[in-house]
Amino acid sequence: MTNAIIRAMIVDDEEPARSEIKFLLEQHPDICVVCEAANCQEALAGVRQSRPHLIFLDIEMPGVNGVNIAEKIQEVLQPLIVFATAHEEFAIKAFELNAVDYLLKPFSPGRVAQCIEKVRSLLTARAHVAVKSSRGNPSAGCHRQKLAIEQNGKAQIINTADIIAAGSSEGQVTVYAVPKTYHVNMTLQDLQARLDENQFFRCHRGYLVNIEKIREVIPWFNGTYNLVMDGLAGMEIPVSRQQAPKLRKIFGL
Amino acid sequence: LRAQINPHFLFNALNTIVSLCRTNPEEARRLIIELSDFFRRSLKTSRDFVTLKEELEHVDSYLALEQARFGPRLSIVKTIDEETLNVLIPAFTLQPLVENAVKHGLLAQETGGTVSITAHRNGSSVDIVIGDDGAGIPRTTLAQVLVSGFGKGAGVGLSNVNERLKNIYGPKHALVIDSVEGQGTTVKFSIPAAARGVVA
Numbered sequence: 001m002t003n004a005i006i007r008a009m010i011v012d013d014e015e016p017a018r019s020e021i022k023f024l025l026e027q028h029p030d031i032c033v034v035c036e037a038a039n040c041q042e043a044l045a046g047v048r049q050s051r052p053h054l055i056f057l058d059i060e061m062p063g064v065n066g067v068n069i070a071e072k073i074q075e076v077l078q079p080l081i082v083f084a085t086a087h088e089e090f091a092i093k094a095f096e097l098n099a100v101d102y103l104l105k106p107f108s109p110g111r112v113a114q115c116i117e118k119v120r121s122l123l124t125a126r127a128h129v130a131v132k133s134s135r136g137n138p139s140a141g142c143h144r145q146k147l148a149i150e151q152n153g154k155a156q157i158i159n160t161a162d163i164i165a166a167g168s169s170e171g172q173v174t175v176y177a178v179p180k181t182y183h184v185n186m187t188l189q190d191l192q193a194r195l196d197e198n199q200f201f202r203c204h205r206g207y208l209v210n211i212e213k214i215r216e217v218i219p220w221f222n223g224t225y226n227l228v229m230d231g232l233a234g235m236e237i238p239v240s241r242q243q244a245p246k247l248r249k250i251f252g253l
Numbered sequence: 254l255r256a257q258i259n260p261h262f263l264f265n266a267l268n269t270i271v272s273l274c275r276t277n278p279e280e281a282r283r284l285i286i287e288l289s290d291f292f293r294r295s296l297k298t299s300r301d302f303v304t305l306k307e308e309l310e311h312v313d314s315y316l317a318l319e320q321a322r323f324g325p326r327l328s329i330v331k332t333i334d335e336e337t338l339n340v341l342i343p344a345f346t347l348q349p350l351v352e353n354a355v356k357h358g359l360l361a362q363e364t365g366g367t368v369s370i371t372a373h374r375n376g377s378s379v380d381i382v383i384g385d386d387g388a389g390i391p392r393t394t395l396a397q398v399l400v401s402g403f404g405k406g407a408g409v410g411l412s413n414v415n416e417r418l419k420n421i422y423g424p425k426h427a428l429v430i431d432s433v434e435g436q437g438t439t440v441k442f443s444i445p446a447a448a449r450g451v452v453a
Contacts, residue, residue: 013363014265014322020272039363060261062363086264105268 006116006123009035009050011043011069012058012084017105021056021084024112031116040064044072052079054119056103059085059094066090070097078154080119144196149175149182156182160195164232165209178231203227203239203247211250258295259352266318273321280321287317297344305372305379306338308347312370315348319355326365327355334373340446342381343417350383350428350440353411358387358438366437378443389434399428411440418442 008031012018018036025031031054035046040063047055055073059066067090070081074097083094086105094102100122101115147163148155162178168188175182175191184191192202202208209227216228218236225239225247239247247253266288273281291314294307303311309331320327351368359366371382390398399415415428422444432438 014269015324016269016272016276016322017265019276020268023272023275062360086261086268105264106271107268 004030004123004127006031006054006119007034007050007052008032008054008056009037009043009046009052009079010056011037011046011061011066012056013038013061014058017058017084021107021112024107024109025056025116027109028113028116030120040069040072043069044076047073047076047079051077053123054080054082054100056082056084059083059087059090067093067097070094070099080122082115082119147194149184158182160199161210161212163195163200163210164213164229165207165237166191167207167237169206176229176232201243201246201250203237203243205240207237209237217247217251217253258292262315262318262352265322269318269322284318284321287314290314291318295345300344302341303344304338305333305340305342308342308344309333309338309370311345311348312351315352316355316368323360323365326363327359328365328367330367330369332369332371332373336374337372337379337446340379340444342379342444343421346414346418347381347383349410349414354383354385354387354438354440358385358389361388374446375443377446379446380441380443382439382441384437384439386437389436390430390432390438391434395430395432398430418444 008025010018010021010025010033012021015038018038022033022036025033034052035050037043037046039061043055043057046052055070057066057070061069064072066083066085070083073079073081080100081097082101082103083090083099084103084105084107088104091102101118103111103115145160147158147160149158150156158177164176164178166173166175166188168174173184173186173188173191175184188202188206188208192200192208195208199211200208201211209229213230213232214227215230217239218226218228220226220238223241223244225244226236227239228236266284270281270284270288273284291311294311294314316327316329320329347370351370354368359368366386369382369384371380371384373380398411400412411428411430418426418428426442426444429441430438431441
């Protein structure tokens with residue numbers, strides 16, 4: 001993550017102010033300014049489209065002020081927010097919103113560099129958390145009854161007992177759980193490593209099932225099987241020939 | 254009286270100039286001169302009265318800096334009778350009114366707008382009107398803007414200008430404010446054309 005590109009967005013209604021912060025940010029090769037916005041609507045559209053990691057946000061804007069814009073942005077995405085403004089009195093509110101930093105205009109290159117350094121370390125820490133939740137090392141004492149699934153920048157915690165099955169296709173893993181289905185950014189192998197091996201069975205290269213949720217085992221061709229799962233109507237999960245003996249062993253077939 | 258400088262105005266102006274030093278150094282130089290003029294006048298405490306011409310120069314310095322910040326969102330129309338330029342007016346009367354029109358009227362809306370400054374001779378007085386086609390003042394606020402202490406800005410507020418005009422020239426010379434929400438605001442007052450040497 002050290003040299004990963006940080007996608008930044010600038011929100012300020014004054015063109016010279018945008019130009020200046022852009023210039024200062026571009027002195028850092030790992031920062032890429034992906035979007036600029038002059039008002040609240042542009043800011044929200046930019047966040048949806050460009051999905052920035054980091055937003056520099058002016059406080060005093062026409063109509064809605066920057067603090068309110070930050071609140072609206074956080075409903076969509078959880079980027080790191082840096083307030084960039086001449087207004088010191090908003091600092092407390094800014095930190096209530098978990099702003100990363102508060103830059104006073106005009107900003108010195110040194111102060112901006114210090115801010116970027118803080119942003120880098122926070123993003124690296126976030127990435128570690130994400131990797132941990134996806135590459136969970138079974139020996140590291142992970143909670144086997146809970147699984148963190150990253151969605152919209154937040155970790156959604158689900159009970160592993162609620163997982164019915166998981167399947168991978170085109171590089172994405174779909175977790176079928178009660179009551180909802182999740183798409184996660186991890187491999188099936190990573191997911192399996194994160195789960196209790198006595199409860200979850202890798203029945204196929206592309207599938208993983210919760211043994212407790214298997215309702216019917218249907219013999220299929222060439223020694224394979226199909227599984228009907230509880231709570232997964234209209235879908236059968238295949239068991240490969242390689243995995244079939246293990247299935248028979250589980251149920252004493 | 255000494256004008257209090259709004260720190261936000263100062264730092265935002267400096268931020269604009271910092272940016273222009275790279276992109277348009279000539280413009281940056283011009284603005285540093287404007288900012289210096291603005292400060293020099295603001296810090297002067299010696300005179301209670303200045304000519305309308307001097308007060309308008311102070312307004313011009315202020316507007317030059319705001320136009321650099323906001324670009325096409327801010328336009329200015331001035332209609333000044335030549336013969337009014339040497340009339341004496343209390344120092345720091347016009348600039349706070351123009352600043353109010355710009356900040357609360359025009360920049361409250363994304364599209365900005367136009368501020369107009371008019372001065373014309375009307376018999377023995379000079380009528381001065383500051384108008385904007387901005388956000389307007391809500392009815393409930395309108396009653397309060399002339400009450401002393403209204404507003405949170407560090408600058409000279411409307412109420413301060415109003416009090417000084419009334420103290421110097423009498424209650425007939427108070428500010429007259431007309432505002433329609435969504436359409437704009439005009440602030441009018443008149444001063445005697447021959448009011449030289451009036452002691453505040």
